[in-house]
Amino acid sequence: MRIRVLGTMRVWDGDRWTVVGAAQQRLLLAVLLIDGGAVGTERLVEEIWGGHPPRGAYGTLHGYVFRLRRLIGQGPNGPLVRRDGGYELILSDGDLDAHVFAEILAVARREMGVGRVERAASRLTHALGLWRGRALADVTPTPAVVAEAARLERARLEASELRVRAWSRLGRHIEVVEAARRLVEQHPLCEALWEHLMAGLGALGRRHEALDVYRRAREVMVSALGLEPGPRLRAIQRNVLDDDCAIDPPYSASRPA
Numbered sequence: 001m002r003i004r005v006l007g008t009m010r011v012w013d014g015d016r017w018t019v020v021g022a023a024q025q026r027l028l029l030a031v032l033l034i035d036g037g038a039v040g041t042e043r044l045v046e047e048i049w050g051g052h053p054p055r056g057a058y059g060t061l062h063g064y065v066f067r068l069r070r071l072i073g074q075g076p077n078g079p080l081v082r083r084d085g086g087y088e089l090i091l092s093d094g095d096l097d098a099h100v101f102a103e104i105l106a107v108a109r110r111e112m113g114v115g116r117v118e119r120a121a122s123r124l125t126h127a128l129g130l131w132r133g134r135a136l137a138d139v140t141p142t143p144a145v146v147a148e149a150a151r152l153e154r155a156r157l158e159a160s161e162l163r164v165r166a167w168s169r170l171g172r173h174i175e176v177v178e179a180a181r182r183l184v185e186q187h188p189l190c191e192a193l194w195e196h197l198m199a200g201l202g203a204l205g206r207r208h209e210a211l212d213v214y215r216r217a218r219e220v221m222v223s224a225l226g227l228e229p230g231p232r233l234r235a236i237q238r239n240v241l242d243d244d245c246a247i248d249p250p251y252s253a254s255r256p257a
Contacts, residue, residue, distance in 0.1 A: 001072050001073055001079050001091075001092075001095055002094070002095055002096075002097075003029070003033070003072075003095060003096050003097070004017065004097045004132070005030070005033065005096065005097060005098050005135060005136050005139075005152075006097045006098055006101060006130050006131045006132060006133075006135055006152065006156075007131060007132030007133035007134070007135070007137055008132070008133060008137045008138040009026050009029065009030070009136065009137075009138055009139060011029075011071055011072055013071070018071065020068075020071065022064075022067070023139075023140055024048055024064055025064055025067060025068050025071075026138060026139045026140070027047065027048055027139055027140045027142065027145070028044060028048060028061075028064050028065070028068060029068060029072075029089075030136060030139045030144075030145055030148075031043070031044060031047045031048075031142075031144060031145075032044075032080070032087060032088070032089040033089060033096065033098075034144050034145070034148045035144075037088060038083040038084040038085075038086050038087070038088040039086045039087055039088065040084070040085050040086035041058060041061060041085060041086050041087075043086065044061055044086065044087070045057050045058065045061055047142055047144055048061070048064075050142075065080065065087060068080060079091070079095075097130050098135075098152060100127075100130060101127050101130050101131075101155070101156075101159075102155065104123050104124075104126060104127035105124070105127055105155060105158065105159050105162075107123055108120040108123040108124045108127065108159070108162060109162070111123065112162060112165070112166060117166050117169045117170055118166075118170060120162070120163075120166050121163055121166035121167060121170065124159050124160075124162055124163035124166065125163065127159050128156070128159055128160060128163065131156060134149065134153070135148070135149040135152035135153055135156070136148065136149045136152075157183075157187060157190065160179070160183055161183070161190070161192060161193060161196070163179070164176055164179050164180055164183070164193075164196045165196065167179070168196060168199065168200065168203075171203075173200045173203045173204050174204070176196055176197075176199075176200035176203075177197060177200040177201055177204065180193055180194075180196040180197035180200060181197055184197055184217075188220045188224070189220065189221075189224060189225065191217070191221065191229065191230055191232075191233060192232075194213060194214075194216075194217035194229075194233060195232050195233050195236055197213050198210045198213045198214055198217070198233065198236050198237070198240065199236050199239075201213060202236065202239065202240040207240055207243065210236075210240045211237065211240060211241070214229070214233065214236075214237045214240075217229055217233060
């Protein structure tokens with residue numbers, strides 16, 4: 001069994017990737033993946049129907065489980081088992097793309113920490129290639145799904161920023177600028193991305209563009225947060241003005257401004 005959640009939900013049926021057709025089955029599968037371990041039937045009913053379950057909700061839930069088992073594998077050795085008054089989805093290594101992504105990202109962090117920058121950049125490219133759109137894109141946005149999707153997207157931003165930093169250390173400034181320009185459009189309050197973009201342009205000798213980036217970043221920060229740019233972005237501005245752009249922006253995916 002293999003499952004994709006980094007984008008629209010898909011299940012590998014042994015020959016091809018298959019859509020989980022019914023919205024309720026997608027949500028059921030998502031909750032089993034998000035919660036992990038044995039998930040009680042009350043919890044599943046609450047997540048699928050909120051505070052207004054229909055009459056016979058538990059019977060309907062069992063029907064969803066039966067159809068989901070037909071899709072992902074059934075029988076005594078199937079991955080979806082009855083346990084502790086609920087159900088548990090048994091995963092093996094490599095079954096879920098989100099787990100694979102997290103494992104690669106963790107390795108890349110360690111490699112960056114010990115100076116294996118080229119290898120880290122390669123791993124991060126592989127990890128980001130697992131994404132096919134927004135996390136859990138076609139799953140009903142219940143509170144649990146929204147929270148999990150946001151967590152996964154934060155990890156995606158972390159991986160994207162870490163790869164940009166790796167490219168910067170490797171002197172691949174064209175890639176830095178192209179990636180950072182896309183990322184600041186998606187995450188305009190992440191100041192570290194503006195730092196990468198500005199420093200990359202400066203390293204390429206594109207001083208006027210770099211200074212324009214500083215002006216744009218300042219406008220965003222002041223307008224949205226009421227804050228002036230931080231010391232790193234101001235330092236990069238001074239270096240660009242001095243025509244000395246050998247500055248490596250810090251890795252700081254969690255720092256919005």
